Amino acid sequence: xxxxxxxxxxxxxxxxxxxxxxxxxxxxxxxxxxxxxxxxxxxxxxxxxxxxxxxxxxxxxxxxxxxxxxxxxxxxxxxxxxxxxxxxxxxxxxxxxxxxxxxxxxxxxxxxxxxxxxxxxxxxxxxxxxxxxxxxxxxxxxxxxxxxxxxxxxxxxxxxxxxxxxxxxxxxxxxxxxxxxxxxxxxxxxxxxxxxxxxxxxxxxxxxxxxxxxxxxxxxxxxxxxxxxxxxxxxxxxxxxxxxxxxxxxxxxxxxxxxxxxxxxxxxxxxxxxxxxxxxxxxxxxxxxxxxxxxxxxxxxxxxxxxxxxxxxxxxxxxxxxxxxxxxxxxxxxxxxxxxxxxxxxxxxxxxxxxxxxxxxxxxxxxxxxxxxxxxxxxxxxxxxxxxxxxxxxxxxxxxxxxxxxxxxxxxxxxxxxxxxxxxxxxxxxxxxxxxxxxxxxxxxxxxxxxxxxxxxxxxxxxxxxxxxxxxxxxxxxxxxxxxxxxxxxxxxxxxxxxxxxxxxxxxx
Amino acid sequence: xxxxxxxxxxxxxxxxxxxxxxxxxxxxxxxxxxxxxx
Numbered sequence: 001x002x003x004x005x006x007x008x009x010x011x012x013x014x015x016x017x018x019x020x021x022x023x024x025x026x027x028x029x030x031x032x033x034x035x036x037x038x039x040x041x042x043x044x045x046x047x048x049x050x051x052x053x054x055x056x057x058x059x060x061x062x063x064x065x066x067x068x069x070x071x072x073x074x075x076x077x078x079x080x081x082x083x084x085x086x087x088x089x090x091x092x093x094x095x096x097x098x099x100x101x102x103x104x105x106x107x108x109x110x111x112x113x114x115x116x117x118x119x120x121x122x123x124x125x126x127x128x129x130x131x132x133x134x135x136x137x138x139x140x141x142x143x144x145x146x147x148x149x150x151x152x153x154x155x156x157x158x159x160x161x162x163x164x165x166x167x168x169x170x171x172x173x174x175x176x177x178x179x180x181x182x183x184x185x186x187x188x189x190x191x192x193x194x195x196x197x198x199x200x201x202x203x204x205x206x207x208x209x210x211x212x213x214x215x216x217x218x219x220x221x222x223x224x225x226x227x228x229x230x231x232x233x234x235x236x237x238x239x240x241x242x243x244x245x246x247x248x249x250x251x252x253x254x255x256x257x258x259x260x261x262x263x264x265x266x267x268x269x270x271x272x273x274x275x276x277x278x279x280x281x282x283x284x285x286x287x288x289x290x291x292x293x294x295x296x297x298x299x300x301x302x303x304x305x306x307x308x309x310x311x312x313x314x315x316x317x318x319x320x321x322x323x324x325x326x327x328x329x330x331x332x333x334x335x336x337x338x339x340x341x342x343x344x345x346x347x348x349x350x351x352x353x354x355x356x357x358x359x360x361x362x363x364x365x366x367x368x369x370x371x372x373x374x375x376x377x378x379x380x381x382x383x384x385x386x387x388x389x390x391x392x393x394x395x396x397x398x399x400x401x402x403x404x405x406x407x408x409x410x411x412x413x414x415x416x417x418x419x420x421x422x423x424x425x426x427x428x429x430x431x432x433x434x435x436x437x438x439x440x441x442x443x444x445x446x447x448x449x450x451x452x453x454x455x456x457x458x459x460x461x462x463x464x465x466x467x468x469x470x471x472x473x474x475x476x477x478x479x480x481x482x483x484x485x486x487x488x489x490x491x492x493x494x495x496x497x498x499x500x501x502x503x504x505x506x507x508x509x
Numbered sequence: 510x511x512x513x514x515x516x517x518x519x520x521x522x523x524x525x526x527x528x529x530x531x532x533x534x535x536x537x538x539x540x541x542x543x544x545x546x547x
Contacts, residue, residue: 207511211511222519264538
C-alpha cells in the first residue's frame, strides 16, 4: 500500500487542527466535574443519537469491519441480532434507572447500587485496565496507519496523534469527545458516501456484488460465512450481546442524557441507523473488497479497506476522493482513543480518588479541585499509555480483543438483575463480577498462550469465546446467593426502586 | 431463492429478525414518548 502523499497530509492536518480548536471551545463550558465527565447532562434526543452513532460507528468499525467481512463473509461477521437484542436490553432494563441515579460512570452504579466500595474499586480497575490496554493498541494502530498511508514516521505519528487527543480531552472532557466524534463521523461518512459511485462503477450494485462474492468465495453470503462453525457463530453473537449492552461508551452517554425519556428514545434510532450504515460500510464494501482486491491482500486482509478505496478511486480517475475517504477513516480511528482516555481518566480521578478515597474519609474538596484532578488524570494516563505503546509485547495486543469483551462479563448480570430487582445482594453481585471476569480470563489462556496444546487436546475450547464460560461463571453466584430478603439501605432503595419504598413486602434496613 | 443477493436464511437472520426487535423498541419508546409508559 503506498502513501496518499500531500493530499492526504493536507486533509489530515486540517482535521487535526479542527480537533484542537474543538478542545479549546469545549474548555469554555467546563466548570465542574459534572461538566467534564457527563457534559452537564444536557443532551437531547438529536445530540444523543449522533453522539451514540459516532461512538459506535468509528473508524475501526469500517476499517476492521471491511477486513473481517472480506475474509469471513458479510452476514457472519455482522451480528445485527446481537445489536438489536443488546439495544433492547439497554432500552428496556438499563437506561431509565442508570439515568435516574445520576452517576458519572459504571463503577458509580456498582458502588451505589450494592453499597460497596470494593465493588466500585474492582469495577474501576477492570475498566481502567481494559481501556488502557485497548488505548495502547489503538495508539499503535494509529502509528501504523499514519506511517503507511501518510508517510509519517511510526513513533512521530503515535506521538502526534496521542498529543492531539490528550490535548482536546484534557481541555474539553466529554463535550470535546462528543463534538470531535461527531465532526469526524460526518467527515468520514461524507468521504465514504462520496466514494459510493466509484465502488458501484467497479463492482456493481448490492445484489450483483453479493452474488459475485458468493461465486469467488463459496458461502460468503451464508449465515456462517466461509469458515465459521455454528458454535463459533453463536459465541460471536453472545459476545456482541454482552459487549454491546455494557459498552461503556454507550452507557456514558446514557448518564449524559437530559432525562430518562431521552436516554431511552435515542437508542432504537441509533440502532436502526447504525445497522443501515453498516449495510453499506461493512456488507457492501466487504463484498466489493472480496471481489475486486482479495488477490492483492489475501496474505494481509487488514489492508482490505485501503486497498479497495485506492483501487476504485484510481479506476474512476479521482484519487483525491480515495485520499479523502481513507484520511476520514484514519482520523476517526484516532478519535476512538479519546473515549478510552476519558474512561480511564474517570476511573482514576472520579472512581478511585474521589469515591474510594476522599469521600469515604470525609475529606471535603471543591468542584474546582476535582476538575483539576480530572484533567491531571487524563494527561497522566494518556502519557503512560503512549510510553507503554512504544514497546508492547504482541501478547498484550492479542489480549486486547478479549479484554474489552470481558468487561461485559463483569457487569452484565449485576446490571441486568441489580437494576430490575432489589433482591440481588451485594454478595451475589460481587461474586458474579469477580467469578465472571476471572473465568473469562482463564479461558483466554488456551486462545492466546496455549494454542498448540488446545488444538491437540481440546480443540472445542478454541471454538468457544471466553465470554461464554465467563457468563456461566457469572450467573452461578446470582443463583446461589439470591436472597428473599432485600439487603439495601432506605436511601439506596429510594434511588433505584422508588416504586417499592412503601411496599409492605420491602424489608429495607 | 435470493433476496437482495442474500440467501433466504441470511436475509431472515441479518435483516428480518433484527428489524422486528428494533420495531418493538420503537413501539416501546413511542409509549414512553407519549407518556403512556413511565
